[in-house]
Structures are given as C-alpha cells and as structure tokens.
Amino acid sequence: MSKYTALCLSDPHPDHVNDGSSERTLSAARFAGRYRLVDFMLSNMVNSGITDIGIILNSHYQSLIAHIGMGKEWDLARKAGGITFFPPYMTDARDSEYSAIDGPLQRAARALRGTKSEYVILVNGSAVYNMDYRPAIEAHKENGADVTAVYAKKEVNKDAGEQTVVFDITEDNRVRSIKTASRLSGTANVSLGAYIMPKHIFLQLVTGVKYCGMLRFSCERLAPAVSRLKVMGYEFTGYSAQISSVETDFRHNMEMLDSEKRAALFDYEGRRIFTSRRDSLPAKYGKAARVENSLVADGCQIEGTVINSVICRNVRIGPGAVVENCVLKDSTVIQQNAKLDWMITDRGVIVSAGRNLIGAPTYPVFIESERII
Amino acid sequence: MSPTDRKKECIAMLLAGGRGSRLGPLTEEIAKPAVTFGGKYRIIDFPLTNCVRSGIDTVGVMTQYQPLLLHDYIGKGQDWDLDLLYGGVSILPPHHTPGSTAWYSGTANAVYQNIDFIDRFDPEYLLVLAADHVYKMDYKEMLEHHKKVEADCTIAVLEVPIEDASRFGILNTDPNDRVVEFEEKPEKPKNNLASMGIYIFNWSVLCKYLKEDAKADSEHDFGQNILPNMLADGKRMFAYRFDGYWKDVGTEESLWQANMDLLDDMHLGFEGWPLLSKSAGRPPHYVAPTGSVKNTLITEGCEIYGSVENSVLSAGVIVEEGAKVIDSVIMENIRIGKDGTVQYAILDENTVVGEGASVGEPREKGGKVTVVSRCSVIEREEGKA
Numbered sequence: 062m063s064k065y066t067a068l069c070l071s072d073p074h075p076d077h078v079n080d081g082s083s084e085r086t087l088s089a090a091r092f093a094g095r096y097r098l099v100d101f102m103l104s105n106m107v108n109s110g111i112t113d114i115g116i117i118l119n120s121h122y123q124s125l126i127a128h129i130g131m132g133k134e135w136d137l138a139r140k141a142g143g144i145t146f147f148p149p150y151m152t153d154a155r156d157s158e159y160s161a162i163d164g165p166l167q168r169a170a171r172a173l174r175g176t177k178s179e180y181v182i183l184v185n186g187s188a189v190y191n192m193d194y195r196p197a198i199e200a201h202k203e204n205g206a207d208v209t210a211v212y213a214k215k216e217v218n219k220d221a222g223e224q225t226v227v228f229d230i231t232e233d234n235r236v237r238s239i240k241t242a243s244r245l246s247g248t249a250n251v252s253l254g255a256y257i258m259p260k261h262i263f264l265q266l267v268t269g270v271k272y273c274g275m276l277r278f279s280c281e282r283l284a285p286a287v288s289r290l291k292v293m294g295y296e297f298t299g300y301s302a303q304i305s306s307v308e309t310d311f312r313h314n315m316e317m318l319d320s321e322k323r324a325a326l327f328d329y330e331g332r333r334i335f336t337s338r339r340d341s342l343p344a345k346y347g348k349a350a351r352v353e354n355s356l357v358a359d360g361c362q363i364e365g366t367v368i369n370s371v372i373c374r375n376v377r378i379g380p381g382a383v384v385e386n387c388v389l390k391d392s393t394v395i396q397q398n399a400k401l402d403w404m405i406t407d408r409g410v411i412v413s414a415g416r417n418l419i420g421a422p423t424y425p426v427f428i429e430s431e432r433i434i
Numbered sequence: 435m436s437p438t439d440r441k442k443e444c445i446a447m448l449l450a451g452g453r454g455s456r457l458g459p460l461t462e463e464i465a466k467p468a469v470t471f472g473g474k475y476r477i478i479d480f481p482l483t484n485c486v487r488s489g490i491d492t493v494g495v496m497t498q499y500q501p502l503l504l505h506d507y508i509g510k511g512q513d514w515d516l517d518l519l520y521g522g523v524s525i526l527p528p529h530h531t532p533g534s535t536a537w538y539s540g541t542a543n544a545v546y547q548n549i550d551f552i553d554r555f556d557p558e559y560l561l562v563l564a565a566d567h568v569y570k571m572d573y574k575e576m577l578e579h580h581k582k583v584e585a586d587c588t589i590a591v592l593e594v595p596i597e598d599a600s601r602f603g604i605l606n607t608d609p610n611d612r613v614v615e616f617e618e619k620p621e622k623p624k625n626n627l628a629s630m631g632i633y634i635f636n637w638s639v640l641c642k643y644l645k646e647d648a649k650a651d652s653e654h655d656f657g658q659n660i661l662p663n664m665l666a667d668g669k670r671m672f673a674y675r676f677d678g679y680w681k682d683v684g685t686e687e688s689l690w691q692a693n694m695d696l697l698d699d700m701h702l703g704f705e706g707w708p709l710l711s712k713s714a715g716r717p718p719h720y721v722a723p724t725g726s727v728k729n730t731l732i733t734e735g736c737e738i739y740g741s742v743e744n745s746v747l748s749a750g751v752i753v754e755e756g757a758k759v760i761d762s763v764i765m766e767n768i769r770i771g772k773d774g775t776v777q778y779a780i781l782d783e784n785t786v787v788g789e790g791a792s793v794g795e796p797r798e799k800g801g802k803v804t805v806v807s808r809c810s811v812i813e814r815e816e817g818k819a
Binding site for chain 2: 356
C-alpha cells in the first residue's frame with residue numbers, strides 16, 4: 062500500500078437522456094473506436110505511479126467489471142495494491158432517483174481508514190483526458206491546500222450544462238464556489254472531476270453521504286465546504302472531454318478525427334492509454350473500398366464507402382454501402398447499398414440492405430444496441 | 435486435461451532455435467519464429483494458437499538463435515492463456531550441464547537436452563513442432579488418429595504437386611498410409627506426401643531413440659536420423675493427411691506470398707478460431723481525407739495520408755501525403771515519407787523511407803521482392819524526381 066490511493070467514482074446516466082450506454086454504467090461506454098471511458102482514468106493513474114485504485118460501483122456495472130477484470134492490461138493485477146471493486150450490497154439503502162447507494166463509498170472509506178495511505182485522489186471514471194497527476198499533487202503540497210480541484214478552461218453552452226460542474230476561482234487560484242453550469246454560457250473553469258486531498262479530509266467529507274456519484278459529491282459535499290476548507294484550483298491545459306449524452310458522445314468521438322486532438326489524448330508526453338486487448342484480425346479493406354477522414358478499429362471489414370466516421374471493432378460495411386458522419390460502435394453491420402448519415406449506433410446494430418437512415422448535424426440519431434433495421 | 439493436472443497426456447515442444455537464413459536480412463537480428471506476419475502476428479503465434487485451441491496447455495519453446503525478441507514476445511504466455519500453475523509455456527534455451535556446454539546441435543538434440551523438462555509432466559505423447567509455418571490445425575484430431583492406428587510416430591503430411599516434391603521431406607507409404615520410407619528432399623520423388631514438420635511420438639519410444647542417437651555419430655536430426663532409425667526397427671509410423679492452408683514461410687518470396695494470401699482469405703480458415711497474439715495496444719488507425727486504401731489489411735496505430743493498395747500494414751505505420759504503397763508488407767513503426775514510393779517490398783520494423791524516396795520495383799517487371807532490414811533509413815536518390 063503506497064502513499065496515494067485513487068478512488069474512481071462513476072456518475073449514472075442522466076435520466077432524461079436516452080443514451081447509447083443506458084445498459085451500462087457511463088464509465089464502461091465505448092470511445093474512439095476501441096476504448097471504454099474508464100481506460101483514461103486507469104491509465105492516468107498508472108502513468109502517475111498510483112497503483113492502489115478503488116472502483117466505486119453503483120449500478121449497471123457488469124460490463125465495467127468484465128472490462129477491467131483483474132486490471133492486467135494496466136499492470137494492476139498485483140499482489141500488493143491494484144484494483145479493488147466496491148460493489149453495492151442488496152441491503153444498502155437506495156436512492157431512487159440516482160439508484161445510487163451509500164454503501165460502496167462508505168465501505169471504501171472504511172477500508173481506507175486502516176491503511177498507510179496519506180492522500181486520496183478522487184476521480185471521475187468517465188472523464189476523458191491524459192494527465193500526469195504528480196505535478197498536481199506537488200502543487201497541492203506546496204499550497205498547503207486541503208483540497209486541490211483539477212479544472213480546464215472551456216466553452217460551456219446553455220443546453221449541455223446540467224452534468225457540468227464549474228468553479229469560480231479567485232486570482233490567487235482559490236476555488237470560491239462550485240456549481241453546475243446550467244444556464245451558463247461562455248468560457249468557464251470546468252471541473253474534470255479530479256480532487257486531491259489528504260485522507261482525513263476525504264473521510265470527513267464523505268462521512269454520512271448517501272450517494273456515490275461525482276456530481277453530487279462536488280455540489281453537495283465540496284461546494285458547502287469551500288468557505289471552511291482551503292480548496293485550490295489546478296489548471297489542466299490538454300485535451301479533455303466529458304460524455305454525458307448522445308450529443309456529447311457523438312461530438313467527442315468525432316473530435317478524434319482531428320489528428321492533434323488524438324495526439325493530445327493517446328500519446329501525450331509519451332503517456333499511453335491502455336485498454337483490454339482482443340484478438341481481432343487487422344481491419345480489411347476490399348478492392349472497392351473508399352475511406353476518407355475516418356478512424357477504423359481492428360476486426361472491421363470495409364467493402365463500401367466510409368467518410369468522416371468513427372468505426373469501432375468488428376464492424377462490417379457491405380459493398381455499395383455509404384457511411385458518412387457516423388459513429389458505429391462494435392459489431393455494427395451495414396449491409397450492401399445501405400446509406401447512413403449523421404447516425405450513431407450502439408453495439409450489434411444491423412442495418413439491412415438498401416436502408417437509408419439520415420440524422421442531422423444538430424441531431425445525430427441514436428440506434429440502441431442489437432437493433433435490426 | 436485439467437490445467438492443474440501435473441500429469442499431461444500430451445505436451446508440445448516447439449523448435450524455435452533456427453535462424454531461417456533464407457529470409458535474409460529479416461532474420462539477422464531475430465529468430466525466424468519471431469518474424470512479423472499478417473499485420474498483428476509473429477510466426478510463432480500459429481503453433482502456439484494451434485496448441486491452445488487443441489487443448490494442449492504445456493508447450494516448451496526451444497530457442498537458440500537471436501532469442502531476445504522471441505523471449506520478450508512470449509513473456510509468461512499470458513497472450514495465449516499459457517500462464518498456468520502447471521504447464522503453460524516454458525522457454526528452453528540451451529544450458530550447461532556437468533560435463534557439457536553444448537548448444538543444440540540438431541532438432542533431435544534440442545529435444546534430447548530437454549528430456550528432464552518433458553519427464554516432469556510424465557506425458558504419454560510428445561508433439562514436436564517446427565515453429566515456422568503458417569497454418570491452422572487441430573492437433574487433437576491428429577492425436578486421436580495416432581491412438582486409433584496404434585502408431586509409435588505420426589507425421590502430418592500435405593499432398594504437394596509431384597514436381598515440387600523434391601523440395602520437401604517425402605513420405606513413401608503403403609495403402610494404409612503406413613510409412614515405409616522417409617526421403618529428405620529426394621531427387622526423384624516416388625510420392626507426393628510432404629512432411630509438414632509436425633510429429634507425434636509415443637514419448638517412451640522416442641525417449642529411447644533420442645538417448646541412443648545422442649551417443650551415436652549423427653546429425654541429431656529428426657528427419658535424417660531419428661525417423662530412419664525408427665523405420666529400420668519396424669516401428670509403426672503413419673502419415674496423417676492434412677488438407678487445409680499450410681505455408682512454409684521460409685523464404686522472402688513465400689513470406690510475401692503468405693501475407694498476400696491473407697488479402698484473399700483473411701481468415702486462413704481461422705473463423706471461430708481467432709489467432710492469438712500480443713497486440714500493440716494503440717488507438718484505431720486513421721485514414722485522412724487525402725488517404726486511399728484498397729485491398730489492404732491495416733491495424734492499430736497506423737495513420738494513412740497517402741495511398742495504399744494490395745498491402746499488409748503492421749501497427750504504427752505512417753504513410754505521409756502523396757506516398758504510395760503497393761504490393762508490400764510493411765512491418766511495425768515504419769514511416770513512408772511524403773511522396774515516397776514502396777512497391778513489391780517487405781520493409782522490416784522501424785524503417786524510415788525518406789521524402790520522395792523509392793523502394794522496390796513494380797511487381798509487373800517480374801523481379802524479386804525487395805527486402806529492407808530493420809531500422810533502415812532510405813533517402814531519395816540524387817538526380818531522381
């Protein structure tokens with residue numbers, strides 16, 4: 062057990078969104094062709110030398126556990142430390158709105174109490190960025206802070222603000238207030254959902270909480286404490302994304318077609334993002350294939366046309382099919398001469414021959430998993 | 435077989451120590467079984483996958499020539515689920531013993547030097563495999579056949595055109611496929627059943643022959659010594675016919691051709707039997723608006739800004755704008771610079787083709803495939819456009 066422990070929280074899906082991953086917790090949602098959102102957090106931790114990681118589970122977590130397993134792919138399958146899951150028990154109290162349960166976080170806190178760990182890094186399991194936490198931890202110590210909150214300066218818009226937490230920060234970098242970005246627009250200090258704090262502060266903040274989401278921790282626990290605790294901001298200047306809806310899922314996946322953003326995420330300062338590896342064959346392009354400005358994962362077979370799209374593992378695109386401005390998740394099948402524009406599919410969707418499915422730039426249309434159209 | 439059984443019915447020994455000198459520069463720094471194949475694989479993935487899929491969970495890999503990369507690649511066997519409590523994959527380099535500092539002096543000698551390793555598992559049968567062929571095979575079926583005909587030794591064979599037969603070890607058989615004669619690369623072949631380098635032996639029988647061979651003045655080779663000796667003693671030796679895809683990738687030309695065969699049938703019959711390998715773990719590949727990709731295999735981490743046709747690309751290959759890759763096998767981490775051209779070539783790992791540089795000749799010219807060794811840097815020739 063080392064000096065630092067990471068605890069990974071995952072927010073449930075917003076109820077009002079018919080999201081691509083409603084069957085699974087947000088941190089298990091697919092991203093950039095072959096990743097799950099939680100890969101970024103786990104990779105950030107191991108790249109920062111932090112190898113004691115607790116994963117707080119609340120609901121729909123089967124695919125998350127299946128993906129992480131023992132943590133082998135992140136070198137986290139170890140005798141000392143590594144991954145610990147904190148699942149809910151049947152006897153835990155329930156909060157109907159969030160289906161979140163107080164048990165897992167309390168049990169994690171209890172487990173932490175008896176360890177030699179001195180600092181807790183509380184992170185959001187569904188945030189996408191590539192960061193070395195060590196300089197932030199150093200800054201935390203130098204500032205003599207109680208809590209250090211990582212943020213990025215970003216544009217927020219009125220519509221997508223409810224899941225977004227923003228900080229009001231003074232000139233000397235102190236966090237003065239914490240609130241959600243609803244009804245805000247323009248540039249704001251957007252929380253990346255990463256808080257560094259000594260163990261005793263963490264235990265104090267989570268004692269008695271009845272939920273385990275990051276959003277509510279920020280707004281209901283940390284926000285009222287900013288006058289009492291020294292909460293400092295730490296700015297992250299790299300690429301970051303928060304997926305919380307069909308629209309953001311689509312938009313951030315599409316951003317991965319930008320080579321600079323891809324470089325800023327996947328190989329930033331030499332830090333790799335690790336994920337579970339499968340035994341897919343390489344992607345195969347047929348003699349009549351046409352592909353432009355697209356990201357294509359292994360196991361795909363492309364006979365038709367693909368333009369401005371993100372194609373996840375094992376997708377098949379038949380002869381004469383045209384896929385434009387789409388995000389197609391694992392094992393989607395587009396049969397011959399079908400046409401898709403501005404669509405986003407979940408895994409295992411089949412679009413039969415000759416179908417024509419068209420969304421709009423302002424409204425990419427989502428097809429839920431295993432649908433046959 | 436349960437993975438925790440200490441006694442194994444059948445274990446496999448892989449002959450992975452050879453150089454494969456006909457592969458030229460490709461095997462200067464690495465052993466032949468470590469040569470990259472099909473974008474994501476190394477040749478050793480074929481026998482390892484076949485073992486795992488056939489339920490053989492104990493594999494000794496005998497290494498000798500340039501083993502560093504091969505050892506690193508195999509690791510603890512985790513990518514083939516061969517990191518087991520009992521058995522799994524074991525790397526077996528030659529070693530000193532009291533009174534001997536010998537290298538592996540032949541295929542039979544390599545197995546002989548590992549008798550103690552094999553005896554730890556007390557096997558009934560030993561599967562001996564060359565580690566330099568591309569094929570899918572269920573060794574379990576071969577073992578069942580071996581038991582059914584009550585053989586002492588079973589050799590997998592492939593029917594080859596009679597005019598090619600003199601390039602192979604040829605088995606002359608009776609009507610029941612019992613082997614009556616073994617001829618290594620015969621000038622006048624009497625039969626067209628070629629040995630695939632896959633043998634199953636009753637271990638107790640083989641062990642005796644290995645010990646006798648070790649004392650004799652011999653090449654210590656299965657084909658030249660052990661098999662003829664067993665035949666001379668009237669041991670029951672049978673051919674086991676195989677009719678799937680099988681390719682000896684021992685030459686530059688055949689390695690190129692086997693890669694191209696993947697473009698026609700990328701599965702090589704591997705549907706439902708995915709080939710296991712250690713993957714690079716990089717982001718999906720990207721094809722830019724200026725890029726074009728036809729009849730090609732591409733894997734993770736590649737970035738295509740130029741055009742690629744009839745080719746196989748390994749992880750992390752960058753094809754810059756205006757560059758052309760045609761009829762080629764491009765191994766890991768290679769950069770083809772702006773307006774560069776690669777035609778009918780095999781480029782080994784970490785090579786850079788500079789801006790405007792050209793490698794290889796068009797395949798239509800009928801020449802040989804161009805092979806570029808690892809970590810090469812190819813610059814544009816002066817005076818050429």
